[in-house]
Amino acid sequence: MRRFEGQTVLVTGGAKGIGAATAARLASEGAQVVVADFDEAAATETAERIGGRAVRCDVTSRADVEAAVAAAAESGRLDVLVTCAGIIRDNLIHKMTDDDWEAVIATHLRGTFLAAQAAQAVMTQQGSGSMVLVSSVSALGNRGQANYSAAKAGLQGLTKTLAIELGRFGVRANCVAPGFIATAMTQQTAERIGMSFDDFQATAAEQIPLRRVGQPEDVAGVIAFLCSDDAAYVTGQVIYVSGGP
Known part of the structure; x- marks a missing residue:
């Protein structure tokens, strides 16, 4: 399939794991992929492997995120945004530090907000685009992950709000919630x-x-569907990719 022929894609957190698998999958279907990651060396390695471009990006930095979006949209278009950047700082609630909480919330929630905000400025102008935010089954609650669970639940609410606000401009927003990958x-x-x-x-x-x-490719396949015209009437949805109900 060449569902993304001629399209430009930005994947944050695209150097490894689900992000790298997604970048590879979309590139294999014709997309020009920009791999944005804090780990510039790993991003470069992934980008070279798939024939894409790499940019260093700390998703908690507005300047970095806006620069990554600008790099992806050099041609004047940005067709797809996939937000995969994430970290964990697990601990039970009575042991969790302020830094544990703030680092996870900043990376997942602030980072995704910044990317979506910058991307929508391009997508609404062109009258089309698709965003896929990466949540987790931990959004439903998980021992030792108060920070991660809260962030991932927040991403599901953000997804639905983006779908409501951006739908009139032809921009779709969906969410995947992986299980054990x-x-x-x-x-x-x-x-x-x-x-x-x-x-x-x-x-x-x-x-x-x-x-x-699950393997990263299991999630990448669902993301590819949601980003494609096969899902042209799908927006505001959360799909659990977890091997079961």
Whole structure:
């Protein structure tokens, strides 16, 4: 399929994990992809692999985000925004520090707000565009993740509000909420609780109806659908990509 032929895509947090898989998937379908990430070396490596461009971007910085959007929209268009940038600072509520809370909220919520705000200025002018925000099943609550859960729940509300405000301009906004996906982030969680990553994945798989953990490509496929014209009448939705209900 070449659903994104001639389109320009910006993926924040695109250097690794779900972001990198999404960048690769959209590039494979014809998109010109700009990979924005705090880790410039990893972003460059991913961009070179898929034939895209890399920009260094701290998503908590308005200047960085606006520069990344401007770089993606050099041709005068920005067709797709996917916001994948994220961190975890897990701890129980009575142990969570101000820094733990603020870093996660700033990266996920502020970072996504800044990207959506900058992107919509381009998309509303051109009268088209699609945004996909990356939430998580943790939006429903998860032990040790008060900060992450709050941020991911906030992204679902932001998605629906963007859909309401931007729909009249031909701009769609949707959200994916992954479950257990095998990434560096879930490996961090395994390390935090003292389990090997293999054992952690095997234990998680036992609780998933499909009896396996997800891969970044599983999420990238859903994102590609939501960004494409196949989902032209889909906006304001949250799709859980979790291997079960």
